[in-house]
Amino acid sequence: MIKVGIVGGTGYTGVELLRILAVHPEATVSCITSRSEAGMPVADMYPNLRGHYDLAFSEPDLDTLAACDLVFFATPHGVAMRMMPELMAAGARVVDLSADFRLRDLDVWANWYGMAHESPEWAAKAVYGLPEVVREEVRDAQLVANPGCYPTAVQLGFLPLLENNLVDPSRLIADAKSGASGAGRQGKIGMLHGEVGESFKAYGASGHRHLPEIRQGLSNAAGRDVGITFVPHLVPMVRGIEATLYAELTNPEDFNQLQSLYENRFRDEPFVDVMPFGSHPETRSVRGANHCRIALHRQENSNVVIVSSVIDNLVKGAAGQAVQNMNIMFGLKETLGLEAPAMLP
Amino acid sequence: MIKVGIVGGTGYTGVELLRILAVHPEATVSCITSRSEAGMPVADMYPNLRGHYDLAFSEPDLDTLAACDLVFFATPHGVAMRMMPELMAAGARVVDLSADFRLRDLDVWANWYGMAHESPEWAAKAVYGLPEVVREEVRDAQLVANPGCYPTAVQLGFLPLLENNLVDPSRLIADAKSGASGAGRQGKIGMLHGEVGESFKAYGASGHRHLPEIRQGLSNAAGRDVGITFVPHLVPMVRGIEATLYAELTNPEDFNQLQSLYENRFRDEPFVDVMPFGSHPETRSVRGANHCRIALHRQENSNVVIVSSVIDNLVKGAAGQAVQNMNIMFGLKETLGLEAPAMLP
Amino acid sequence: MIKVGIVGGTGYTGVELLRILAVHPEATVSCITSRSEAGMPVADMYPNLRGHYDLAFSEPDLDTLAACDLVFFATPHGVAMRMMPELMAAGARVVDLSADFRLRDLDVWANWYGMAHESPEWAAKAVYGLPEVVREEVRDAQLVANPGCYPTAVQLGFLPLLENNLVDPSRLIADAKSGASGAGRQGKIGMLHGEVGESFKAYGASGHRHLPEIRQGLSNAAGRDVGITFVPHLVPMVRGIEATLYAELTNPEDFNQLQSLYENRFRDEPFVDVMPFGSHPETRSVRGANHCRIALHRQENSNVVIVSSVIDNLVKGAAGQAVQNMNIMFGLKETLGLEAPAMLP
Amino acid sequence: MIKVGIVGGTGYTGVELLRILAVHPEATVSCITSRSEAGMPVADMYPNLRGHYDLAFSEPDLDTLAACDLVFFATPHGVAMRMMPELMAAGARVVDLSADFRLRDLDVWANWYGMAHESPEWAAKAVYGLPEVVREEVRDAQLVANPGCYPTAVQLGFLPLLENNLVDPSRLIADAKSGASGAGRQGKIGMLHGEVGESFKAYGASGHRHLPEIRQGLSNAAGRDVGITFVPHLVPMVRGIEATLYAELTNPEDFNQLQSLYENRFRDEPFVDVMPFGSHPETRSVRGANHCRIALHRQENSNVVIVSSVIDNLVKGAAGQAVQNMNIMFGLKETLGLEAPAMLP
Structure with missing residues (x-):
C-alpha cells in the first residue's frame, strides 16, 4: 500500500x-x-x-x-x-x-x-505531468507538477494538430467554459450561488493564469512558439469544463485524415476518448471520471478545425490526473482506482 | 459471475x-x-x-x-x-x-x-425489498419489488419511531423534495429545463402514487394503520431526495433517547447513516451513493420530532437498492459494488 | 415625487x-x-x-x-x-x-x-407592515417594520384558517423552501455555488429567526398563542420561496367552504392570488413580481388542510412589499410601480 | 391603442x-x-x-x-x-x-x-428588423422579419469592426452560449432538465440554422462576403445568450480607438450598452430586458479583438426586439414598454 x-x-x-x-x-x-x-x-x-x-x-x-x-x-x-x-x-x-x-x-x-x-x-x-505527453518522465519523477484544469482540456484537444504541424500555430483560439468548483472553496462574493446561478459570463478575457501554461504546452507540442487566444467562461454548474478549440488547417485536404489521426494518437490512452466525427461531448459524460472526451467538427467550405474537449475539472483537471500520475510513478496499472464510469445523469 | x-x-x-x-x-x-x-x-x-x-x-x-x-x-x-x-x-x-x-x-x-x-x-x-426491514425474506425471494424513491426515504426516516410506538401514528407528515430525474426520461413539456429550472413547486399534493406505498410500509412498521400526509415537490436539480418528516411524540420525555434509538436501530445497516442530532443532511452527501443519511431535530418547547432524510433517488431510491437486493439474493457482501463515496461537490 | x-x-x-x-x-x-x-x-x-x-x-x-x-x-x-x-x-x-x-x-x-x-x-x-392585515395602520405609520420573507409566505397562507378559527392552532406545520438570494450577498462558504448547486437540504431545523416572527403573526391572527413547527430549506435556485403548510381542520366538513373562504378573504387584495383548488403554484409564477399565489389541497380521507404559498423572497418577501408599504403610506395606488407580470420562464 | x-x-x-x-x-x-x-x-x-x-x-x-x-x-x-x-x-x-x-x-x-x-x-x-442597422426601413415596413437570438448577439458585437473594415473578414469566429429556453417549449428528451441540468455542451457545431443568417448580416455590414465560424452551446440555465467573438485586427494600432469606435457607433442606441474596456458582461445583467451589453478585450501581444456580447434570448433575441420594431413601425418612442431594468440577481 x-x-x-x-x-x-x-x-x-x-x-x-x-x-x-x-x-x-x-x-x-x-x-x-x-x-x-x-x-x-x-x-x-x-x-x-x-x-x-x-x-x-x-x-x-x-x-x-x-x-x-x-x-x-x-x-x-x-x-x-x-x-x-x-x-x-x-x-x-x-x-x-x-x-x-x-x-x-x-x-x-x-x-x-x-x-x-x-x-x-x-x-x-519538476516534470509537467500530462501523462499523455510525458508518461515516461513521470515514472521516475520525484516531483510532478499536475497540470491545470483548462490546460488539460485545451492541450489534449490541440495536441494531434500541433504535433503533426497541420494548422497555423499563430492563430489558435480556445474558448473554454468551467463550472464553479474551478474557483475553489473560498468565500468570494462573486462565486455565491446568488451571483453565479442562472447566469453566464466570460472572465479573465484579457488574460488568465492558465494562458502561459497552455502556451508553454502547445509550444512544446508544436516545436515552436504558438499564438493562442484563451477565454474562460463561468457556467452555472458545479463541475465540468468544455473547451471549444479553433485552428486553421494549412491544407484543407487534411480534413479527411483528421479523425483517424486523433484516433491513432489516443488509441492507447485509457483516459482520452475520441468520439465519432461530429459528436458533441457533454461535460456530464465525464462527471466524476478521469476521462477527456474529444470530438471534431467542420463547417461547410471552411478550413477551420473545430475541436470540442470535455473533462471534469476536479478529476482529469485535478485530483484524478494526480492519482493517474501516482499510479505511473509507482508502477501500478494507470487506471487503478479510476475505473468507475462517469455519473450521468 | x-x-x-x-x-x-x-x-x-x-x-x-x-x-x-x-x-x-x-x-x-x-x-x-x-x-x-x-x-x-x-x-x-x-x-x-x-x-x-x-x-x-x-x-x-x-x-x-x-x-x-x-x-x-x-x-x-x-x-x-x-x-x-x-x-x-x-x-x-x-x-x-x-x-x-x-x-x-x-x-x-x-x-x-x-x-x-x-x-x-x-x-x-413478491417481497417488498427494503433490506433494512426484510433482509431475510429478500435472501430467498424469487421476486423482489424494489421500493420507490420517496417511500425509501420516508420509511427509513420514520421506522424507529413507529416500530417503537413513540409517536401518534395518525398524524404523520412527510414533506418530500426530489430532483427532476425522478420523473424519468420522457419528453414531457413539464419536465423541460425551461420549465423546471430556477423554479420550485409542490406537485401531486392532492395524492401521489407513492402515498399508498408509504402508508403500507409505515402501517407494517407500526403494526396498525397510520395516517400520513405526503406532499412531493420538484427541485431544480437532477438527483436527490430530501424528506422532512414530522411526528408528534406521545411522551415528550422520549426526546432524550431518540438519537440513541436511531443509532441503535441502524448500527449494523451499511447504508443508513444516522448523523449527529441537529445535523442537516444534504442530498449531495449521497449523490451517486447508496446511502440514506438521517438527522433528528427538535424545536424549543415542542413535542414534534423532525426528521430529515436524504437519498439519491436513482441509487438508494432505485438502482443502488436493486443491486443491494441482488447482493443479498446471491449471498454476496451486501455492499459489493456500492462502496464508492458520494460525489461532493 | x-x-x-x-x-x-x-x-x-x-x-x-x-x-x-x-x-x-x-x-x-x-x-x-x-x-x-x-x-x-x-x-x-x-x-x-x-x-x-x-x-x-x-x-x-x-x-x-x-x-x-x-x-x-x-x-x-x-x-x-x-x-x-x-x-x-x-x-x-x-x-x-x-x-x-x-x-x-x-x-x-x-x-x-x-x-x-x-x-x-x-x-x-413600529407597525408590522403586512398590508393584508394592517393596511390602515401602515397608512399613518412613521415606522413600518417590513415583514421577513418566510413570515410573509407563511402568514398569508395560514391567515384565513386562523382568523376563522377553523384549525387546531397548536398543530401548525410550515415546511418552507427558499432560493439562495435569501441568505444575502456575503462571502459565506456555505452559500457558494459549489456548495448550493445541485443539492438540497434543510437548515435551521432546530430553530430559525423567522420562527418567532411567524408565531407572533399567526398568534395575532388566531387571537391566541399558536404552536407552529417551521423548517426552512435551501433550494438550488436564486429567487423564490414556496411554503407548504399543514393544519388540522377541527371540523372536516369545513373543507367544502375553504376555497371560497380564501377567495373572499383575498378578493380585494391586489397581491394575493388564490388559485383554483388543487393547483400547484410555482415560484417562477411570481418571479420579480409582488404577488403571493396560494392553493389549497386535501388528500383522501384526511382532515389535514394543505396550503402551498409562493412568493419572490426579494419582492413580496422584501423590496416589493416595502414599496407596497410606501405606496400606502403616501396615499398612492397600492400597486404603483408593481404592475409588471412575473418573468416566466 | x-x-x-x-x-x-x-x-x-x-x-x-x-x-x-x-x-x-x-x-x-x-x-x-x-x-x-x-x-x-x-x-x-x-x-x-x-x-x-x-x-x-x-x-x-x-x-x-x-x-x-x-x-x-x-x-x-x-x-x-x-x-x-x-x-x-x-x-x-x-x-x-x-x-x-x-x-x-x-x-x-x-x-x-x-x-x-x-x-x-x-x-x-420583408425588412430584416435589426433596428440598429435598418431603423428607417422598419418604420415603413409592412413585414418585418425579426432577427434570431444568436444573430442579434453576434451581429451587434461585430458590427463596428466590419462596418469600418478593421478586421480580416474571412477569419471571424463566434462562440455562442444559450440558455435552454432558446430551444422552445416542446417535449424533446434532449431538453429535459435531467439532460440539460448540471451539464454543458456544444451543439450544431458542424452547422446551425443561424449560421447563414449571421453570415448574411455580417456580409452586409462588411460590404463583402465574410467567413465566419459559429458554434452554439447549451448552458444549464433558462434565459440568456453570451457570444464571445474573435476577429483579427488588420492594423494592431487600431486597438487604441476601438473602445471609442464602439461607444460612438452605439451612442444613440437605447438598447446597446458598450461597457468599459475589459468588462465581462453577465447574461443576468440583461435578464428580462431588451438590452445588449458589449465589452472589448485584448490579450497581451495579440492582434485578436475579443468581444463579449450578451442578450436575453427571449427579449432582445425575440419578443423585446419585436416590440421595439412595433414601436418603430407605429412611430412610438422606441423604448416604450421596454424601460424596466433587468432582473439581477
Missing part, C-alpha cells in the same frame, strides 16, 4: 482526492493537513466521506510528510514552492496540484502569480 | 444500473432490452458508458431473460406484471424496479395505476 | 429596491448609502442598472436621510435600531426591511438576535 | 410577448391563436399572467388577424410564410419572429429549413 499524505485538504481538490483514494486498492491516506481546520475529522467537513475515513486534519509537519510514500499538494499557489526544497531533500515524492511548478519560465511565473519563485531548482526539475 | 439481464434499459434507472454494475466484481450484464432502441449500442445513448460496455439494446426475449441469473425490470408500470408469470415459471429471479409488485392491496394498486393487476399471484408472493 | 433614501444598498434587497423604484412613477431615489462602497456608482456594482441611475453610494448621513420623504433600511439587523431614535426625532418616515422592529417581545428579539434591543420605544410604535 | 394579434402563442416567445405587452401603454392584445389550445385562457397556461389577461387562445382566423393593427408570428418555421400572402393582401402589418423571412437567398433558406419557400415575394420585400 502506498502511504499518501495530502497537504491542504480542505478545498475541492482535497475532498476529491479523498473521494478517489477511498476506493483505490493500493493507496491509503495516512495524513491530511490543514492549518485552519487541524483537529477536525475530514468526515465532519465532508459528509460524503462519513464511514470512509477516520482521519482528522492535522498541522502540516515535515517529518510526517516525509514519511509518506507520496505527498499531494492541494494548496493555493506559493505554498508548495516554499516547502519543496526541504521535502525533496528528505526524499519525498510529490504530485503538486497547485500552479507552483508548472511553468518553466520563472519570470513569466512571477509575473502571473505576483511573487518571486522560491524554488527555482525544483521548478527546473 | 452473476449473469444479469435488464428489461427496459433506456431510462435513468437503466443507465444507473449499468453505471453501478460496470464496476461490480461479481456481476456482468449480458443483455439489456428496449423495443424502441433495439440495435443501438448502450454507449451511443449513454456516452458515460463508452469503453465500459460493448452491449447493444435488444428486443426483449423470454428465453434470453430466463437464461440470466437475475433480471432487473426498469420499465414503466404495467410491463413487469405482464411478463412475470412466464418469467417466474421459467425459474428466473427478478428485482422489479417498477411499481407493479409493491402494493399488497391490488384494489388500491388498480385505483392508483389505472389498470387491473394482471399478476395477482406474484403480487402476493 | 417621493424623495427616497436607502440605507445599506449593496445587498440583494438594496439592488431590488433600485430595480423596482427605477420605474416607479412617483418616487425617485435621492441617496443610497454604503460605508464600504462610498463613492462607487451603483451601476458599477449592479450592471443591470446601467442607464437607469447616475447615483453613487454615499456615507450614511443623518441630515441627508432626514431630508428624504421616505427612508428604506436594507441593512443587517442591529443597524436600523441604532439610527432610528434620531431619525424618528428628525421626523423621517421609514420602512425597515431588516428584522429590528418586527418583534413585539424584545426579550425574544434579544434572544434570537444575540444583542439587546436599543430602541424599545420605536419597537413598540 | 395598437390592436395586437399573436399567432402561435403557446411557446416561450408567445408568453414573453404577453409579459411585455401587459405593461405597454400603447398596445393591447386582442387575439392570440393556438390550434392545439384553442379555448384555454392564456393565464391557465401561464400563471404569471393571472390578473393581467382575460384572453383565451383561439383558432387562427384570417379576418380576425387582418383586423389587428399588428400581428406577431411566434410560430415554428413554415407557418408564417404560408399565411403571409393573404395577410399582406389584407393589408395587415406583421412582425414575424420565426425564421421564415430572415434570409434573402431562398435556396439557402430551403437548404437549411428543409422545405421550399412558399412566399418568395414577401421574402424579397
